[in-house]
Amino acid sequence: MTPLLNIYLWMSFFDKITEAIFPVFMVFLCFSYLGRKAFKDASALRFLIITLLFGLGYRMLVYFIGVPFPKRYFYPLACTGIILATPGFMVLSKIIYDRVVLRFKNFKLSYNNFVFYCIVIVSLICVGKGLNPDFDKAWITEIADEIKKRCPPGSEPVLITNSNDHRIAYYAGALYFYYSLPPNPIHYINKNGKFIEYHKKSVNGAITVVGTGKIAGNVVTADMPLGFKNLGSNIETLGGERVFFIMEESDKAFRKRFERTKNPFPLTLIKEYRVRKAPVMSLYQGAPVPEDKKELLYKKIKFKTRIDE
């Protein structure tokens, strides 16, 4: 079935438009036709509608071919939508005033005062939503604080994770590496400093970096042995206890991957984060490096990312 005939896609599309223009203003927009006399310049109104429809059309095109299109890409529609919705507010205020307020003669509220109160109410609703603090994803800073607390003093923390969200690493001041698990693609494998194009199925556990230069944006394995069996030694090379590992799955599920491949589990669980509207996150720390390899704790890490170096 063509995506254009998919009712759920259409519903999601209109949901995003409504959110972008904001439901309260969408209600005003519905009443704008009744207040069309407020648009004094027909030619300017046509331009306003064309800009809105063109914006809608472009977003529809991109949305229905399946390109990831977050909600905020719809926000420009708010610019034209707000102007178009303004007469709707006046019409709705007039309707409510005539049909509701005037019936209660005890009110003695003039139309101007009523409109003023309506503006205040709408503004308060909107501002309340706009200034509502974010309580979600508190675990981002929570995990980052935990990493900072546990990282040995004087060494730069290293974060290896299968999450593509860099924020934990940013807040922890850590070096970020992506841990690739099947079916995530790996484009190049670094074999002793030489990049080899990789067309087979994904490696079962690889520390990766993003390619630069000619291979910019490609997933490239770091110059380290691949697979679960080498994770312990890789963590030691990267600095042992300064290495933190975050998996977007439960501790049990992650350990099972090692059990299936009959490899020892090289990490120590710190905490499992189970938060609403987010995947389960398991935070681990690497085993301490032996006394004779303490210099690894402070070593500067840099992997080759450029094919033309």
Add this chain to the structure above:
Amino acid sequence: MAFSIEKISSLVNNRPIACLFLILALSLTLRVSRCFLTGRIDKDSVMYIAIAKGMAHDDLKYAFEINPRIPPLYIFGMSAGEKIGIGARVAGIIISVIAGSLLPLALFMAALKIFKDYKLALLSALMATVHPFLIRMSADIMRDSLFMSAFAFSFAFAVIAGTDKRILSWYWALSGFFAGLAAMTRSEGVEVLFAIIIWFGVEGLLKISKFREFRNILLRAAVSISIFIVVFGITTLPVEYALRDSSSEWHAMDRRVVGYLENFFRKQRDVLVRSGGDQE
């Protein structure tokens, strides 16, 4: 209370520009307040900060390797902030807040031309001031706020120029300039140009039976679109040229749009061919 409402009413009637400044002050206050309530930066903000820092401290040539397609204007601003010592993150917030606070001004300008009424234009500006997502967006280290303002100003100047019946209106140049800034912030910045072309087409069609007016529209369209495109080019092409040797793959006219169109129509055609085959 009634007294104060009357006072506000008389202020709106007699001093609309003073009211506009009050709305802009409210806009700035709300956006600055939001900055203190935003706990965490956005997922993409980390990338913007990394590019801006790379540009300021390392080499412009390699800075865009993290995301070669990213338009450069917002990153330039953040990088400038990093260079002068306030940091890329703070610079990003400042740019977003200022741009977001000015958005109601653009909508006021456009609405005033459309409604020819100060009250409705002020109401439009107030709605943009209190719009929850516009408030939230203006406190993020994201390009959206800057893009929206540049887009809104481009639209507002296009409305002003479009309602000006003269053949040559320099407001088209301002519209082209802001469209250029919008395109340097996000690829959809060029949308206004297409809206203008379609609008002139519609205006022409409506006047097709009156030869003189139709000819005037054609002439206006040719002059206006030319001015817009020239200024748009003057704004964007030097930046594209300056980035030619860097890892940036940004272009003022996003070539992906052609790909989107091809994909969209190919998908529809494939489905039709498949359903035709099924029926057979």
